[in-house]
Amino acid sequence: MSDSKLSFVSEALDSYCIRQSNPHSKTLAELESFTRANVPASMMLTGPLEGALLAFLCRLVGAKRVLEFGTYTGYSALTLAEALPADGEVVTLDIDPENTSVAKKYWAQSAHGGKIRLLLGAASETVSQLKGPFDLVFIDADKPGYIGYLDAALEMLSPKGLVVADNCLFQGEVLQSKPSSGNGAAIARFNQRVLSDSSLDRVLLPVRDGVYLIRRR
C-alpha cells in the first residue's frame, strides 16, 4: 500500500487517476502542501482523488447542505464547499482546535470559505445541536464513533441524500478475523452494521482507504 496517500494502488496509478480527474483548486493545493509539510498525521487528509470524488458526488445529488464528521486541516470541507451553490452550507465537526485553526486560515483565502461552519467539540455532542435535512454526509472522524454518526446522519438525511464513510477498508485490517487495532475493529463493526441493514442501499469502493457510499433504499 502506498503509505503517504493510504491507497491500495501504486503511486503511479494513483497519480494517473488524479491526472484523469478534476484538478483541485489553488487554495486546496496550498492547503495540502502546508499540511503534508507541517501538520502531524497528514495521511488523514483526503487529498485530490477522494476530493474529486466527493465534489462529483455533491454535484450528482445536487447537494445544498453538507455535514462532515472530522475536519482536520479543512481539505475535504473546502472541497465540498467548492462543489456547492453560492447559498450552500457545509457544517463540519471536529474536536481539535489546533488543526482546525489551519483550516480556518485557508478557508478565509477562498471565495467558498464563507459556506463552511465549524462546530468544535465531541461530534457525538455537537451533532445533537443540528437540524437536517442534509443532502450529503461525509463521515471521517474517530472510528469508534462511526455507527453513532451513521445513525445521526440517517435521521437528518434528505430523501435522496447520500452518506459517504471514509477508511472503510482500514488499510486491509477488515480482512483479519480479529483486526489488529481498535480502530480496525470499529470499522469492521461499522461495515457489518451497514451490511446487515436491509433498508440501506450501499457500495464499498476501494478508493484510497475504502469509501462506503450509503443511502436509504
Ligand SMILES: C[S@@+](CC[C@H](N)C(=O)[O-])C[C@H]1O[C@@H](n2cnc3c(N)ncnc32)[C@H](O)[C@@H]1O
Ligand atoms: C481523518 S481526520 C479528518 C480528515 C479531513 N476530513 C480531511 O479530509 O482533511 C479525523 C478528524 O477527526 C477528528 N476527531 C477525532 N475524534 C473526534 C470526535 N470525538 N469528535 C469530533 N472530531 C473528532 C480529529 O481531530 C481529526 O481532525
